[in-house]
Amino acid sequence: MKPALCTGGVIQCSFGTAPVPLNSTPTAKVLINGKPMATRADHIPIGNIPSFGLCSCVANPAVQAATAAAMGTPTSAPCVPVTTAPWQQVQKKVKVGGQPALQQGSRLTCQWGGQISVRFPGQINVYL
Template sequence: MPNIEGISVQKSNAERKSYVVVGAILSCSSGSQLSRLKMPFSHGVFVKGKPQMNILDFVPNVNIMPFGKCSSLKNPAVASATAANNGVLTPMPCTPVMTMPWIDGKPDKMVGGHPALLNKSTNMCFHCGLIKIEAMGRIWVV
């Protein structure tokens, strides 16, 4: 970081937590592209005018959309295509399969009766992809 009038600014190692609102960008460790977190209806809680998400906003193809092409061999479509291609990894269209709520919500901040979703929250696809909240849509926790 640059010096400003003799003051050296250091990057903090402290974890910054933020609430997640509709439109946050998601990634999957097995997917080929990013996706956006969606919400068909609001929980009635807004932060800076944006609907706030909770840990139960994990439904595939409702809240969590496909991530392009999946490269996980735990995905039967990828395993089958790879076997048919003489063992050469053959990514196939992503069909996310989540069976549980987001992990690491904020239990002392309820949104629609459930813990608020935070930028550090994660989820796992049944095909072993780690789903994370990457950017945008976040509002910093005070």
């Protein structure tokens, strides 16, 4: 069993510079310690997934442009997550508003290649 992920849980991108809090959508009113529980559908850039600071992925066009402007010196650019697919490695047996619940170990992929993972689920009382 793994801890359930909720609003305020900390997520990190493998190419980002800063861990950030997840903002889950409180559609089903399932709360853990007063915080909405996160689901597979909580992958909307900026709405659910904030910027991770700076991005260093060379597949990101903004990083390519910043690197070219720095005469080839690898240069990070502001992170704008592009998460077009839902979370993976979700808890399929527990659903919130018809969506599988997120938990420690759930993963999300950014279009530029970054792997977004859970660093802290936001609570340690409810396990799925």
